[in-house]
Amino acid sequence: MKACGLIVEYNPFHNGHLYHIQKAKEISQADCIIAVMSGAFLQRGEPAIIDKFHRTKAALASGVDIVLELPYLYAVQSSDYFAYGAVNTLNEIGVESICFGSESGSITNLIASYKHYKGKESVYKEKLKQYLDEGMSFPDASQLAYRAIGLTDTAIDLKKPNNILGFSYIKAIMDNHLSIEPLTVERIQSNFHDKDITTSIASATSIRKKLFETDAILEQVKQTMPNETVRQLQRYKETAGLWHTWENYFPFLHYRVMTMSSKELQKIAGVDEGLENRLKKTAKDITTFKDWMHAIKTKRYTWTRLQRMFVHLLTNTKKSDLALIKQPSSVPYIRLLGLTQTGQTYLNKRKKDIAVPIVHKLGKDISLMLKIDERASDAYYSILTPTLRYKYRQQERHGPIRLL
Amino acid sequence: MKACGLIVEYNPFHNGHLYHIQKAKEISQADCIIAVMSGAFLQRGEPAIIDKFHRTKAALASGVDIVLELPYLYAVQSSDYFAYGAVNTLNEIGVESICFGSESGSITNLIASYKHYKGKESVYKEKLKQYLDEGMSFPDASQLAYRAIGLTDTAIDLKKPNNILGFSYIKAIMDNHLSIEPLTVERIQSNFHDKDITTSIASATSIRKKLFETDAILEQVKQTMPNETVRQLQRYKETAGLWHTWENYFPFLHYRVMTMSSKELQKIAGVDEGLENRLKKTAKDITTFKDWMHAIKTKRYTWTRLQRMFVHLLTNTKKSDLALIKQPSSVPYIRLLGLTQTGQTYLNKRKKDIAVPIVHKLGKDISLMLKIDERASDAYYSILTPTLRYKYRQQERHGPIRLL
DSSP: OOEEEEEEOOTTOOHHHHHHHHHHHHHHOOSEEEEEEEOSBOTTSOBOSSOHHHHHHHHHTTTOSEEEEEOHHHHSSOHHHHHHHHHHHHHHHTOSEEEEEESSOOHHHHHHHHHHHHHTHHHHHHHHHHHHHTTOOHHHHHHHHHHHTTOTTSSOOTTSHHHHHHHHHHHHHHHTTOOOEEEEEEOSSOOTTOOOOOSSOOOHHHHHHHHHHOTTTHHHHGGGSOHHHHHHHHHHHHHHSSOOOHHHHHHHHHHHHHTSOHHHHTTBTTOOTTHHHHHHHHHTTOOSHHHHHHHHOOTTSOHHHHHHHHHHHHHTOBHHHHHHHHSOOOOSOEEEEEEEHHHHHHHHHHGGGOOSOEESSSOSOOOHHHHHHHHHHHHHHTTSOHHHHHHHHHHTTSOOEEEO | OOEEEEEEOOTTOOHHHHHHHHHHHHHHOOSEEEEEEEOSBOTTSOBOSSOHHHHHHHHHTTTOSEEEEEOHHHHSSOHHHHHHHHHHHHHHHTOSEEEEEESSOOHHHHHHHHHHHHHTHHHHHHHHHHHHHTTOOHHHHHHHHHHHTTOTTSSOOTTSHHHHHHHHHHHHHHHTTOOOEEEEEEOSSOOTTOOOOOSSOOOHHHHHHHHHHOTTTHHHHGGGSOHHHHHHHHHHHHHHSSOOOHHHHHHHHHHHHHTSOHHHHTTBTTOOTTHHHHHHHHHTTOOSHHHHHHHHOOTTSOHHHHHHHHHHHHHTOBHHHHHHHHSOOOOSOEEEEEEEHHHHHHHHHHGGGOOSOEESSSOSOOOHHHHHHHHHHHHHHTTSOHHHHHHHHHHTTSOOEEEO
16 A cells, blocks of 8 residues: 655645645555644744634645644744655655645756755755855845856746745655655745735635635635535634734733743744844834834744744744754654544554554653644634634544544 | 832722722822833733733823833742832832731731731741641741741731731831831721722722623723823723723643643742643643633642743743842832832933833843843733734833823
């Protein structure tokens, strides 16, 4: 029984994701599709629009056989850590291949780029450091460093977000000599930041934008997603009363910063280079999350980096917690969020070969990393009513979602 | 110009307080009444029903000439620390006397009790330690220790809450050899825990109880308080949308505990003897503040002690912060919340004799203790909308309230 791994956020699950799954099955010839998905908070430093269990249901209904949770510490990270955690999780569960979407669409070119990079890695790193020291932002510095080793002149445009991620996946596979075949599918709609929705395929970003424009907008984006996503979005809104956005978290974030000292703030992951003072200072006059971001933002920090810092603040994630992922080592567990009958069959056949514990529900004291996932999940639900917090937390203590 | 000091919470200001002021003027023959008042959080570990500025307005309208804020670290403390901070603040501003309400009503008996106690202080402390070590709660242990030195058999019943406080005020004056004359007024309604309101005099506890029973209940307790209190209560409710109770803070408190480790909880003032584990454990199944209190409560901890712990948690007050008050030393500043023309005249005449800085508004970096007051105030307002938080915080940066 062959498995193909996907690395996803499904925020929310849409027709582009459906196409990705179908293509992945076709190219990989796999019998089982395994997705490793971010949990409560996403790579770009945002809360997921609906919780991981509702997103899992949508995924299982559309062709994914097993949904695993990417540990928080890897999920809210720059692409290299994110990729390492995701690829490593898929490796532990035994996939033969990983299939990702990219703007390039050519695995040959991506691998060639990686090999070119690998031969000049030390030059790249030296240049990167130099540009950062000159005060350049990371994306700019990184782009120039790639150019310095002749990489941006190859067939791969490493400014495109999915090419960057794809490059990181290949790095994670090859640097660690994993026996996983990388595969890629060209993204139908390559413009990631597209805001207009005209066809049945739209980016998650543009779908979320529409969803947050007005309340009754679900109707307008229905054509871009499977029915099960529409159902899960509807159900969540009806029960929880909201879809999660940063603004919902403002009261908690602000409360936290107002009652923390600069010294305490300094311990939080991402609060670097005097940001603790900027946070304290700006907090005094701020009434929305957006204004806060603008008040803190300078050329030095990317929007994403600051958002990640806010996620760490909200979840009370310390610099010392990050030590858990700074050295490449195997993920300490596999968190199972949901599975189909096919997924169950796969697990039954393979479980004797899986070296790390498979976590079906929270409660046992398995790993500090898992405790941090739980803390992130609790922070995520904090904006709901006390009763709903309790109810949704309980899901973590039941088994995974089964679509049998 | 003579000044008499009062130690108050005004939660809210009622006719009993008015009587207290009139009696204090009469007995002390003072020209100026100076009240030192708890700010956002009160001695028994509760949020004040309305904020300190609205309570200050009510007090100034009813005969108080100067309102000072008792620093948070003293305000949310057992009676000895509370009394020390309050008496010391009044001493710094130069009052000739302090007048407090008590069930006893006899200053001669209270002073006699203090002197009796003083002669047997070491026996009392030894007994107290012994009873505490036997697992007794503090109030029980203290009562038995007093009995052991023959104190509860004197004219003063040291189980009555205002006698206890009065005893502490006298201790603070005499132990520190302050030249302040202690005076007392017998409380009209001596039953502190009375819940029925039949006359124009009722306890603050019973008034609050009525106020929280239903929304439109202000009418029913109107006869127990001056018009200005009614006005301030009304105005606060109209603007802020609520009167503060513990339940309002549940989401923030719960969020905080869910995202803190036991090790971090252990650093919080009042989180002693394994309470950090009890907090973490009970938090999982709890949806109201009241249920949480009941889930944590054991014979070992008084209700008040646990509530104080929750205040410290909410305000992020550490055990290390308490070091600031553990050694008797002068208060580092006097925080001026409001004054009348008489109060202004008094300050003009006396200010050259006042050794510590008088703080008119926040902003300057005067003392860690003042920073903690500000943090407490921020935590207090955290349950309001972001715009109101901002508005109310701004009051702290304006000068004191002037009723001229």
